[in-house]
Amino acid sequence: MVVLTGNDLTFHEMKRILYAVEQVTASEESMKAVLACRQAVEKIVEEERVVYGITTGFGKFSDVVISKEDTEELQYNLIVSHACGVGEPFPEIVSRAMIVLRANTLLKGFSGARPVVVDTLISLVNHRIHPVIPQQGSLGASGDLAPLSHLALVLMGEGEVFYNGERMPALQALTQEGIVPITLQAKEGLALINGTQAMTAMGVVGYLEAEALALQADLIAATTLEGLHGIIDAFDEDVHRARGFVEQEDVARRIRELVKDSQLVTKQGEMRVQDAYSLRCIPQVHGASWQVLHYVQEKLTIEMNAATDNPLIFDGGNKVISGGNFHGQPIAFAMDFLKIGVAELANISERRIERMVNPQLSDLPPFLSAKPGLQSGAMIMQYVAAALVSENKTLAHPASVDSIPSSANQEDHVSMGTIGSRHAYQIIQNVRRVLAIEAICALQAVEYRGVERMASATKTFYKEARDIVPSIKGDRVFSEDIEKMAMYLKGYDYPIYEEMKG
Template sequence: MTPKKTFKLGEDWLTAGITLAIAKGETKVKLSTNTREKINASAQIVANIVAKGKAVYGINTGFGPLCTTKISKEETKVLQSNILKSHSVGVGSPIATDIAKLMLILKAQSLAKGYSGISETTLDRILWHIDHDAIPIVPSQGSVGASGDLAPLSHLFLPLIGLGKVNYKGTEITTGELFKQTGLTAIDLGPKEGLALINGTQFILAHAVKVVEKLHSCLSQADIIGAMMVEGLQGSVKPFFNELHALRPFKGNIHVAKRIKRLLKGSEIMEDHIDCDRVQDPYSLRCMPQVHGASRNAWLHLKELVEVELNSVTDNPIIIDEELTISGGNFHGQPLAMALDYACLAASELGNISDRRIYLALEGNSPGVPKLLMKETGINSGYMILQYTTAALASENKGLCFPSSADSIPTSLGQEDHVSMGSIGGRKALQVLENVEKILAIELLTAAQAFEFRKPMKSGIFLEAIHTAIRKKVAFADKDRVFSDDIEKGIEMIKDQTIIHVIDNISEKEGISLKTKFTDEFEVY
């Protein structure tokens, strides 16, 4: 077995790829001796502030509008456990376990920087939860994305003080039951620790990491499926020539055009209509580099911002040294909130143009491809109604594209008078991407059906292999059947990245790179 990589929290540069690897158990996390020294030094500064009695927000004062209320030295610890209890007001279905685990990882990274006054003991307990997959149950609603993701982070850390619930060994149990099974006991939080735990953008950021991963998958697969649709409908390869895109050199456009052109290379289907009379294709085929490329550029922007946030300290106040504590606004989610709204739109547009290609395939305007992708229609409806589903999903996505960050409702009696709503934007972006996966699954089926009518001509090595892989799961349809079964298999292929794996396997054998795998670098040709 290959030994697991190790990531040093608070020291090494964290990326989306590394974060996901940690969450999947492929990379281990640890605290170096140097980092532990910084953490202990920060905690000691907080202890000294309490001893001196100087008023510092969140250490010996109340929170939010209660910031002028002084808390006695004896009550500072009670204050920290109370904040976790009082702020645990989340509602709605729990977030996915993997997202909650990402939150733990991201909070540990931020706290390990040594500016939060957290104790070594508390941080080690968070690492225990990560290492043992004891993942807290976190409600999905209740954060406004400023002053940190207060409600979800409160629920995330209730188990530290013996409260709340966790998902442990595949079962949801109370923290009390977890303590019985493991021998753990509740932690006695010190001054500032409760506030340090719940102030931050880790709910927004965890969703953003998943958006980066899932949007990349959809982008990669949309190019491949779109190329198969070009083959099926005998579109032109010229719109993917580098000579065109060199004149408007957006990174995303060039990347998409190169990939699609390479996928079409060596195709008998393309050669068959090289001298046809058709001058140009509809936009959904011809403008894939421009539309998919724009969404890729949006993905790149989000990924770059996510990487900054992954290596930032976002709680409040920040402990610089004994003479300087800063009550600022690093917890404000606006930098990610706006980018998530942009990514949400970028994802929706992938689904929008995919639906248009599906509709195009049904029209019967491409020589050799029958209307509704079936020869005997009338008694058979063919693929007609599958497009109804993609139309419904595309329309739903458009409704979800209203930018969450355009709204702000004052909270905390006006102390927090502008908030980002980035938590809503993150959840919404993932909802849109779930719908896009379904749309792409249906395009995968319709592209494979159109592709079939080009036989016995063959495509290039990539698309031929992909078509074969699809046919192992979903048979050619010569008459109506329960298409929802086919759609479910298509969705499974999209989620499992079946077509990406096919391309990767061929690329490895042939020594060709189609830059399909998710990496932390934005690879362009």
């Protein structure tokens, strides 16, 4: 059970909630803060004070005063009018992350929602009821308004959900689990949708997948190093300590550990003096991607525990301030950075693939074909890797450099952070397929060299991966192999996974 407090949610806990489907609860202290803030909102309504989003309209309508008799209708209208997202829904795991993050931010006690709103969000998580949330439609400022409105619809018994492997009306799933839909009161609609939880949820899921990919990139690169008789001297500890980047040193250490008992890697001068950059510079390139990952993790961790609502309520309601914490710029930059850092893992991977399949660059069979000429072998797999890498270059264009004014120019600068997070996730899927292609080629290369001469760690990988993709004895539909290997990489924790991290 993960206890949400609004202040200290970690990636480790998110991983448990998302992948181990662990249940959540709210701390007693945080719920007291929620109740106290709610009482402040009710006092504002009763006194008919003019406070944005509580007794006024929204956006450009902030100067329109709303009577206390109309507060429920105001909140309902807000949600249904803003629930206009389009396109394919976010992956179910992202929807789950959104609910958790929204509950966590309400638990900070600055948003003014009733405890029942938090309880209902937590019930959705614990009963695995995940809102169907279209991916497109957020500008990433004023919060992720359209996506989060689709989440809020479910609390009201409207909209659609994923439940027990099916897509169905929200009310049907809520009824089956005995969850009572809520009627939103003053401020609650705004409290649910004014925030960055769509881009942050997408970023969290993307980050967790990217971290696994970065470790897998090291493992696959180590296998390629063996397949190409790579020179291990370039990974010497002194070389990387001389530069001083910790992440670079970590990658070099992992590669050394992975191939420590290999009879396939070589020393400089044995076969050649030095390797091409795609082999020799693995620590420098992969290490730089790890620097990006660490930056992204830091920013997402802050945002996971941030108050991103507007207005925020302090001092028992005596201090209510309309600010801009809903602006997604910090996460927009982080997502754009993530795109570049992860895309580079595929860029260098594709070059290693080329070295394995190109007979002018190694002594391996041309295109790793069993019968070169009669059979094409891995020839077009390299094409696919090149196409994915090229597509990533387009997707890696920063979303955050764009801004389009909205709400009659009241909201005249936006982050486009949700677009950045979605594109980052697309890049991650492409990178995984490129690494899958490298893995298939590397398995074939080391098989040609002699599996018995492999390092213990990479040999374990070889044996397990061969259950997924068999040896290339002849041409076949390699698309199926690529997808199988990609799914294997997505869902598998290697026995050496934690050791690699350390």
